[in-house]
Amino acid sequence: MFFILFALREEKHGYGIMQDVEKITSGRIKLGAGTVYQSLSKLESDGLIQPTQEIERKKQYQITKIGEKILSEEIDRIRELFRITEDFK
Amino acid sequence: MSHTRTEWFSTFRYVVPADFENWMEKLAADGWNVDKIGQWSSIRMVFRKTEPKQYRYIFDIHTSTKRDYLETYRQFDWEFVGQMASCFIWRKEYTTVRPESFTDLESVEKRNRNVMNAVLVSFILFVVITIVMIAAALLSSSRMSSEETLQMILFIAFAGLFSTYLGWVVWKIFRNRER
Incomplete structure (x- = not known):
């Protein structure tokens, strides 16, 4: 969910999200169609993303204001975790 | 062939x-x-x-x-x-890497939960039908002919067996929900 929300800071369709997530994780995470569809449905019903337009039958999504707030909080949480564990070997 | x-x-x-x-x-x-x-x-x-x-x-x-x-x-x-x-x-x-549609445990479980819930609805329905039929048979047994009694027993047996099968399906999907 985090990576999908992160990818949707810019408008994208399902396959575009998968490509973006694969790129930013250096190929470590490759999302499948079922996972992407489930996640988009959940994020949309929670009001964190919204459909923007449809290009060649491909529905485009983008993060909402609430989604940006949640994403920002999650980034702060990850930064804190990183700070706490930085010196841990 | x-x-x-x-x-x-x-x-x-x-x-x-x-x-x-x-x-x-x-x-x-x-x-x-x-x-x-x-x-x-x-x-x-x-x-x-x-x-x-x-x-x-x-x-x-x-x-x-x-x-x-x-x-x-x-x-x-x-x-x-x-x-x-x-x-x-x-x-x-595919040739080498087997493709997946559900690529994390959460979405695999969600898919399986959706299947399980669909079966669960039928299971509950059949259990209710079985119980209602048993109650109806007990309440009206004195008024039923032997042919009607036999039909009722067969219907209850079928509903009971199918309920058991559906219950087994729900259990089996639940046991395998992570794959």
Whole structure:
């Protein structure tokens, strides 16, 4: 969910999200169609993303204001975790 | 040698989605493939003899799909094989890495939970029917003829057996919810 929300800071369709997530994780995470569809449905019903337009039958999504707030909080949480564990070997 | 092969009640035999997928994949590897899956394929499915294929099959369920459901799968190069009620069957040919549609545990569990819940509704319905029929039989047993009693017993036995089967399906999917 985090990576999908992160990818949707810019408008994208399902396959575009998968490509973006694969790129930013250096190929470590490759999302499948079922996972992407489930996640988009959940994020949309929670009001964190919204459909923007449809290009060649491909529905485009983008993060909402609430989604940006949640994403920002999650980034702060990850930064804190990183700070706490930085010196841990 | 016959060029077709008929399988009966496949979704009733392979009740765990992953088992159904693996069964279809094994048949494809043996050169048995379906051209199209339709509403009645859960009862009767006809396979045609082809060259052995390495297909990854996906069993997905959605009671109400949004318009972009099919399109999302197609964007990922999945071939829509067909639909049985709210069950969608997809496949993709592969050579080395076996493709996945549900790529994290959360979405695998969600798919399995959706299948389990659909069966659970039928299970509850049949249990209620069985209980109601038993109660009705007990209350009106003195007024029923021997023929009516026999019919009632047969109906209760069928409803009871089917309830037990559905309960077993729910249990089996629950036990295998992580794959």
